[in-house]
């Protein structure tokens with residue numbers, strides 16, 4: 001995720017994210033540490049799931065214990081602008097029980113549930129808050145694979161949070177835009193809504209004829225294809241298209257976008273299939289320019305990070321009044337603002353760091369944003385802008401800035417997208433690491449992190465262990481000071 005430049009915040013109606021703030025705070029306060037920081041001491045506190053929660057204190061009700069979802073088959077009929085029934089849907093989940101279950105929970109916020117089936121048999125269900133509790137006719141034994149089918153409908157509501165802004169299911173002038181970090185997925189499909197549980201997806205999406213759908217992965221029905229319910233000219237005719245993401249994906253990275261798009265497809269010079277889509281009403285984004293830059297950056301990141309982790313790359317620019325971009329898997333989404341290649345580079349770096357290698361718990365969000373910001377700076381340097389070291393030095397010069405008190409490795413829920421701590425200081429942590437271990441070891445660590453956890457999850461202590469193994473150095477004090485110190489760290 002990345003806040004967009006200030007000018008966009010002026011245009012957008014959504015609340016301005018605090019992340020994006022690059023200004024210096026009031027003077028005074030903490031100075032640099034002068035004594036040696038303590039050794040790295042953060043234990044890898046595991047999540048303690050309950051039936052109603054993954055156990056993540058940053059998103060208390062999100063996720064559920066007792067099962068793992070392998071696949072979401074989402075059949076979505078979307079009628080943009082319908083205030084009562086904008087979404088009419090069936091979700092088909094394939095899951096595996098991780099314990100003996102007499103009942104289990106899904107996350108679903110708002111909407112009306114019409115029926116629930118487990119393994120084809122009607123199941124009882126209750127709803128309380130975001131919990132949809134399902135009681136199958138027959139209990140499920142540990143290890144068994146089972147299907148859950150939920151029929152539901154209604155008009156999803158965007159989420160408005162003071163610290164996070166507006167996100168989730170967002171109406172545009174001609175359709176729908178979805179960007180769900182951290183808790184928006186449950187507003188449009190029942191799910192195990194936490195990045196610790198990743199799954200593959202099929203999206204079968206029916207919209208009024210004349211509208212298009214762009215989603216994650218690749219179009220099974222072909223681009224511009226799809227199945228018409230009747231002649232496209234007929235009243236109430238619809239078109240159904242099918243997109244598939246085969247690689248494991250966190251719920252918040254799922255996206256379905258509906259509207260009018262110019263679409264360009266092909267392969268990057270390095271051979272990766274690419275699909276970019278631009279709403280033609282978005283000013284300052286040329287389809288050919290977006291295509292070329294997405295291809296160039298994707299190929300450059302392959303050289304730096306290792307193999308591209310998914311089957312296609314791309315980007316979606318839609319006429320959504322949001323002031324952020326989000327790294328939705330294979331196809332980051334951007335709102336109604338001009339193309340900024342460094343933000344594009346940020347979101348595409350997330351395909352490795354955040355999407356392929358996902359956080360296990362939100363506390364470790366710096367593993368996503370620190371990496372993406374670091375390589376956003378790297379791309380800026382390649383374009384002739386400030387060097388990464390200059391970016392570091394500018395911020396390191398903010399002596400006494402109170403934002404040094406926020407721990408990047410434990411920022412708290414309200415600061416989980418803090419622009420200074422979780423983005424900039426986390427990127428500075430990586431620059432401090434690079435300075436300490438040298439270029440070749442640094443990029444070996446980056447590549448190992450991407451390769452060894454491809455398609456999975458990671459934690460901060462696991463990253464520190466990887467860095468120490470590859471470098472052969474004791475790096476605990478460095479990470480302790482940079483990620484968990486509440487004062488400006490020693491300049492490593």
Ligand SMILES: [Zn+2]
Pocket residue numbers: 001002327346347350368369372
């Ligand atoms: Zn980001």
